[in-house]
Amino acid sequence: MNHCPAGWESERLKDRVRFAYGDSLAAEDRNDGEFKVFGSNGIVGTHDRAITNGRTIIIGRKGSFGKVAWCDEPCFPIDTTYFVDSTQSKEDLRWIFYALESLQLDGLNFDSAVPGLSREVAYSMRLAFPRKPEQQRIAAYLDASCAAIDAAVPAKRRQIEALDGVRKDIIQKAVTRGLEEHPVLKKTGNVWMNELPVTWELISLKRVSEMQGGLTLGKVYEGPLIERPYLRVANVQDGHLNLQDVTTIEVPEEVAHRVELRPGDVLMTEGGDLDKLGRGTVWSGEIPDCLHQNHIFAIRCFKHKLLPSFLAYLTASRYGRDYFEATGKRTTNLASTNSTKVGLFPIPRPSISEQYAICQFLDEKLNHVAQIVNGIESQIATLNSYRKSLIHECVTGQRRVTDADLARVGRTETESTRA
Structure with missing residues (x-):
């Protein structure tokens, strides 16, 4: 100091x-x-x-x-x-x-x-x-000054949790019931979704897409090799990609061609925490010539049948989470799925034009929710920064706390000395 x-x-x-x-x-x-x-x-x-x-x-x-x-x-x-x-x-x-x-x-x-x-x-x-009486005066002042902040921050975090619930409700309704307020429904006879809009069909994912497996790490190759970036499970998050730490690997050119990602692929994880199982994210070609590990499935939708963004929203919905959590194989700390279960994922499929409309609706609605969340997170950051600055100024003596300061916040010096 x-x-x-x-x-x-x-x-x-x-x-x-x-x-x-x-x-x-x-x-x-x-x-x-x-x-x-x-x-x-x-x-x-x-x-x-x-x-x-x-x-x-x-x-x-x-x-x-x-x-x-x-x-x-x-x-x-x-x-x-x-x-x-x-x-x-x-x-x-x-x-x-x-x-x-x-x-x-x-x-x-x-x-x-x-x-x-x-x-x-x-x-x-x-x-x-400082001497102990001043320590007590500072502590009493900070207790009173920080109390409002310490109450406001959890309240704002609860607002964010509530908005996350709103976000999930919006996705769930749109991908399972469409955009009509009161759609006419029909029975499906399927345990995962027993009703859906009358103009939709319930169809297995494997019938409207193909699945590409990924690289098995540790395999020894002979002959000339090329170096390529590849995605691991940690890179595929719920609704987005984390590309800050992308590893490279050396493989033969023909192997790289078989496991290369294409724009529009929906990336789904095979294993990890149960609540992240089967999470889907659309690959948009962020890294050229990128490959993927075998614990990530690359789902290539038939473009005239299923939009990648619609599938990604389905995997993020409560319906999608329920399916993968219920069908996942659980161990002590982790869970896993397999290509068969992914392929059998029942897709509530509207027409392509309706899928476009639903995805556009969700993009706009969720962007609005995200803006609100960002605003609240900014408020939390400002409150935490002010609290940190206030504490530093008071305990270092940059701001000297007086009896008048205590009176202004409605505290007395002895309130910090209770046993």
């Missing part, structure tokens, strides 16, 4: 605060109780015993290292954390909590194998310490 306000003392963190290690407590050893159990990313359960003395600061040590959490009562921080309570510091704990937030400890990773926060590195950081 370059500037120390008058009356404050610049010292290393270790001179005023000690980080105690959390204790081991496996999930199966926890007994339901009144005390919160904290991991590096926050509350992970409860227990019938606490190891801290009263109010506690919890700092992520491994995993979500450097994340700072607060508990108003005794708790049980586990062994992926450090903690600070009244036995580790004589400073105002609530001020220390805000000061640790301002240090951005999550940027101090010195463990290359497992992300982690070194206690000694944290200890070496310098802070300007």
Whole structure:
């Protein structure tokens, strides 16, 4: 810290605060109780015993290292954390909590194998310490000033969740019922979709498309090879592609030709998390001469039968998610499908002209929803930035908190010192 306000003392963190290690407590050893159990990313359960003395600061040590959490009562921080309570510091704990937030400890990773926060590195950081009464005044002011932000951000995130539900409802109705308000329906006799508009047909995906398999990695080839980029499962997201990290591979030219992607291919994943199984994204030729791994199916729609964008919307709908989640093979942590199940995916198929109209409608509607979401996310970013800036200014003394400031936010100095 370059500037120390008058009356404050610049010292290393270790001179005023000690980080105690959390204790081991496996999930199966926890007994339901009144005390919160904290991991590096926050509350992970409860227990019938606490190891801290009263109010506690919890700092992520491994995993979500450097994340700072607060508990108003005794708790049980586990062994992926450090903690600070009244036995580790004589400073105002609530001020220390805000000061640790301002240090951005999550940027101090010195463990290359497992992300982690070194206690000694944290200890070496310098802070300007005001006297305890001023610490308490700052903490009370920040508690009041941040309370509105801390309430507003979750509310705005709930708005985004609600909009995601709206987005899903819009897709579901459009791809299974069309754009008419009250379409005439007919029975299909199919377990996955027992009704659909009378002018539509329900048809297996394999009857309106062809499927291209991908590269099997690790295979040894002889003869001349060419280097080509190829997509992995991680590159195919739900409704979009992540092309920031695209790997290359060397294969014979004839192999590359067999697994080369074409604009209009719908990419569907074979395995991964259950909720991402079968997710479809349209390939638009973003990378020339790009290949794909065998865990990605490239679905090539018959253009006079099925639009790629309509198929992509189907895989994103609740109907599509239900099919792939129900037919997927589940293991402990992952799930998978296969070419047979993908080929049997029942497609509610309107005419090509109606598919065009539906896709245009969805493009416009979802773009509008996305703009609203982007606006809310921008508001959240602004609130978080203001909160971070306010805390930094107050705990570094750039903004001196007065009794008048406390009165303005309706707080008193003693409100930060409750036991």
